[in-house]
Amino acid sequence: MSTSHVLVSLAGAIALLLWGIHMVHSGVLRAFGANLRHVLGVGLKTRARAFAAGLGVTAILQSSTATAMMATSFAAGGMVELAPALAVMLGANVGTTLITQVLSFDIAMVFPVLLVAGVFAFRNGRLSRTRDLGRVAIGLGLMLLALHLLVATIEPLEQLPGLRAVLAALTGEPLIALLLAAVLTWAAHSSVATILLVMSLAGAQMLTPTAVMAMVLGANLGSAINPLLAGGHGGAARLRLPLGNLANRLLGCALLLPLLGPLAEWLGRIDPDPTRLAVNFHTGFNLLLAAVFILPLPWIARLLQRLLPDAPVVDDPARARHLDPADIDTPAVALANATREILRMTEVLETMLRGSREVFRTADRRRVAEIRRMDDTLDGLYAQVHRYLAAIGHDGMDEEDGRRLTELLAFAVNLEHAGDIVEKNLMELAAKRIKQHMVLPGEATAEIDEMHRRLIEHLQLAVTVLMTGDGDAARRLVVEKDRFRNLERAASGRLIGRARSGRAEGVEEAGLRLDVARDLKRIEAHLAAAAYPLLEASGELRPSRLAT
Template structure:
């Protein structure tokens, strides 16, 4: 009997967790990029953060996954700690949706749901219907696992030892908190802990009371923070503070509610007097998180100061590698592509600095310091190019919809184009060094013309980066317009410089360098057009750099 009970609990738990993961993955696939769009509406308003956190967690079926995502965003500089606090509170509310669904105890419908869900998933060709079938299948397996666990633990209701243990938990709530915390640490899922609690409650409603269940729920909420705390290891200071804030929010909530267990039990029971114990457990879970949010939302600034004190230090920005790429986001391709795009835009901004340094060296004064700084940036660009390509290759191995596949292909091209613009900036610095070493002067007219072309090159690069960053079609059109102007200018200025050479106004050495500079600046325009094409999805042959 004991062996069959243990096997039943573990087997049922395995089915429960697998079903929950399957349903959550199906919901994410059905949502597509809508979850990313939801996250994009985040502002500094904590109430909006709560709403966003609840919605995203309801979709992902995991508050831990939401918090890990937050830690990643804060680590990448895409969110502030204050923004993350509201989302954390909302995530705790969103995760109670799973418990509310479990409380319906749809055991009789588990097998039909599995059959219907599998059939829809098998025969459907459209992504949204396949994902819907996966969600139904997942919830069917979840309820089947719940049934297996409930059946397995049914003999416990006649066990005197189990009854004594439950009465001890009721008399000493801190024991219940520890049980909930440890169980969630082991199974890495607060919903699974609540599922097991409900399974026992269904089998032994006279033994599992609210007095026993609520402390376990409080410990369960604390235990779910461990995943986020682990994700904060190696992250920056603000990201670690975000993970700590999640822990503190739940710890403080438990500290506040433990002394108030009796009145809280009365409120829960009064809210659903005719409901079974499983529904009352789900309601207690929801009410605790809603009330805890209501307490701490107005005090978000105070909570921020606490975690800042607990996790001291300042973030130091060091340009040694990727800033935005986060492998923890590979399971959510839309967000992973956003991070890759942000890293590519960062590369573009660094390349803009390199182009400015080359311009200074050519038109004002070359220095070895400028040369060295540009070389360091070029090494960084080469490293970032490798990292982004590797990251995108890993994203490509996940399940992408058609729009995401097109975006990934565009980013693959864009990151290479940005890296090549960095190579052109390095080449421009080489010409500046040659000009300095050989003491080759440019006439005042040549310098003015060079400024004119640099203006166009810097402008087209800037608009190309804006197009890539904001998916801005107006910037795309600007790139095409500037490209025509740049080509016309370089053609005309080459002819002007050759004429000055023929008239003896410039020395031959400067002529060679000037013409090469025009070629290099033209290449920047060509590559910027490629960036615009990546955004617009242009089907025409790509503009390749001239040799």
């Protein structure tokens, strides 16, 4: 077998391994994503419980990066203290060693069973969770198959002295071997893949014990880089946890790198198998860091907070508060975040409608300007919600999640359009009335006031429909839309009657009432749209108003 053939086969096996890890990760997130986040949140109370929660969640997800992103969001949001969050990362680092321990044993005959069971569950499962667990089984089977292919590919390398010499040159110096493994882990986003590759190379006698241990250190170091880069755009609060995790890895590597020779000799006496050397050192390294750092975590947390102080908080109402990027890969949690932000949008729109109701009773120019500025807040929130919903990974989304995403996006669009009507139309009419010193009769003011009151009530109904799927509220929204249509017709009739009478007085007032009624009816139509998906699903909505 040529060197190029070996390298291509090796790259294919590594790619299959990474895809298997991805399938396990996405399958677990689909099946238990929200529950895992809850477990992690409950665990972030004490250092011991946080360590156990981090270990368990990472062992299931097979990704310390995913656990780090969840813990970072908790810590950055102020929901937990930094010290327990750091304990989560110590547990997560130990959790990554469990899968490598399992895969280090000869379980090659298990992968056909996992693949068959996984495909059967994925294709025939009636429940979405059954299909998700089938995906997990397929991923585990692919990981074991990839490991089998790695071993089969690497075994002939003993007959290629040129490749052996290149590998020996790359890993001859422990520091170079460490940096090489760190780069590979950073690029692959998986320390598990790097450890399994090192384990396979060690089993084929392609690496010295010192090089094996140096590359294990590098894999641990590289896995701490991605969470740090991901937190770089979230300010000091998002940097503390990944920076603390990277710092303890760096310190551990610096302390053990000069001792690799004696450690390799000592571990070789315990278990001479070079494959076991890689996984045992991987586990031992992370257990050692956990034992050393678990007690001084509060001091470390205070040091990190001093080095990375919080920036002065600027209360920007247009800044999203709940759209955590760490939850993008967990659709159920990300959709809940988006729902909370959309509720903020409804609060802004309700404030705008209440203000509009007020300015048609008074002549406050400043209030008109304030309401127009509120539309900028609504537009800013909508843009952030739209980007967030678009970024949610469809790979981890089931049919119900997809339907919910569509509903949320449509509702957010309608809220944004309703805000535009208030800002561009109603406030223009209010400003015109104030500028021209137009005094509306009591009847007209009472009618506009009542329409605003109903619209605010209907906005709350629309929120109820969105949150609970209340069929009665949905039907009431559609009925009220027809009532607004009748109010518009009545206002139009008044205007026509005044114009035909030939009297100029009252025509302008009637025109204003008609314009307000039309704009409020348009807002009502946007709110009523929240009821359509529910009524269509129950068969209560006709596809067309045309007579058949």
